[in-house]
Amino acid sequence: AVPLVVAVSTAIAAKKGLLIRDRTAFEAARNLDVIVFDKTGTLTEGRFGVSAVVSLGDRSEDDILRLAAGLESRSEHSIAAGIVEAAKKKELHVAGPENFKAIPGKGAEGTVEDLAVKVVSPGYLKDNGIDVQNQRVNELAEKGNTVVYLLVDDRPEGALAMEDIVRQSSKDAVHRLKEMGLQVMMLTGDSRAVAESVAGELGLDDYFADVLPDQKSTRIKEIRKKGLRVAMVGDGINDAPALAEADVGIAIGAGTDVAMETADIVLVRSDPRDVIHVIELSGATHSKTV
Numbered sequence: 577a578v579p580l581v582v583a584v585s586t587a588i589a590a591k592k593g594l595l596i597r598d599r600t601a602f603e604a605a606r607n608l609d610v611i612v613f614d615k616t617g618t619l620t621e622g623r624f625g626v627s628a629v630v631s632l633g634d635r636s637e638d639d640i641l642r643l644a645a646g647l648e649s650r651s652e653h654s655i656a657a658g659i660v661e662a663a664k665k666k667e668l669h670v671a672g673p674e675n676f677k678a679i680p681g682k683g684a685e686g687t688v689e690d691l692a693v694k695v696v697s698p699g700y701l702k703d704n705g706i707d708v709q710n711q712r713v714n715e716l717a718e719k720g721n722t723v724v725y726l727l728v729d730d731r732p733e734g735a736l737a738m739e740d741i742v743r744q745s746s747k748d749a750v751h752r753l754k755e756m757g758l759q760v761m762m763l764t765g766d767s768r769a770v771a772e773s774v775a776g777e778l779g780l781d782d783y784f785a786d787v788l789p790d791q792k793s794t795r796i797k798e799i800r801k802k803g804l805r806v807a808m809v810g811d812g813i814n815d816a817p818a819l820a821e822a823d824v825g826i827a828i829g830a831g832t833d834v835a836m837e838t839a840d841i842v843l844v845r846s847d848p849r850d851v852i853h854v855i856e857l858s859g860a861t862h863s864k865t866v
């Protein structure tokens with residue numbers, strides 16, 4: 577039988593838009609030391625707009641956008657959606673890719689208009705010894721843009737600077753969690769420059785950038801090894817192992833099915849401030865029980 581207080585708290589939770597999938601984890605939420613947020617789609621809306629296209633060779637900006645959009649029309653990544661949307665707005669004729677393949681945490685590749693095309697992160701370039709020096713791109717990155725590169729036959733032909741929006745509610749959530757004495761951190765596959773800009777805007781205690789999908793859970797494990805109790809909040813497929821590794825895994829309701837199925841708690845309203853409700857309600861349940 578389910579004790580009365582627990583049943584009541586579940587009903588209150590549901591009213592507040594919290595779906596509790598694992599009761600033990602929910603009860604652990606009153607004793608947390610660290611909250612780790614994923615960046616894209618969790619602290620930010622995860623809706624990217626293209627703020628600039630920079631040619632690094634002979635191709636026009638429209639050519640770069642068209643080829644990138646052709647490839648990305650098959651990708652499910654939020655960056656891809658932003659690129660396709662920008663090409664549509666400019667009414668460019670976008671042809672879908674052949675041999676499409678995602679490069680997890682780094683980009684995508686395929687054949688577009690008979691060309692071998694990749695759209696990749698700065699980290700991918702670094703790993704493959706491809707050097708790009710461009711002042712305009714550097715400036716855009718320093719301003720906090722997420723930069724991806726278009727490669728044709730592995731030669732950098734262009735850069736696309738993308739801007740995401742930090743959720744209004746994220747700043748408030750971080751501020752209040754810190755006031756409650758918690759350490760608030762961020763994990764992201766995005767570059768250091770973008771992470772630094774978001775971390776500064778939100779007043780985060782710490783952040784980890786350039787984290788590959790399979791490394792997210794390792795970061796959580798490291799925090800737990802220090803004897804700290806940690807909640808992970810995320811939305812993506814790539815967050816699922818980290819959600820499973822954390823003492824409390826929390827998924828944003830607008831996130832992927834995989835994240836929600838793995839999480840202990842789902843925030844139905846996709847509002848990071850609801851993490852505070854989780855902690856408060858967990859504490860209230862406890863004080864009523866003892």
Ligand code: ADP
Binds near residue numbers: 684814
């Ligand atoms: P996050 O942890 O911020 O949700 P991901 O692990 O999904 O990020 O992606 C990390 C980085 O990999 C992105 O910032 C981007 O540079 C690159 N990337 C991943 N998929 C794509 C794609 N389809 N097109 C372009 N870049 C991509």
Ligand code: MG
Binds near residue numbers: 614617
């Ligand atoms: Mg995400």
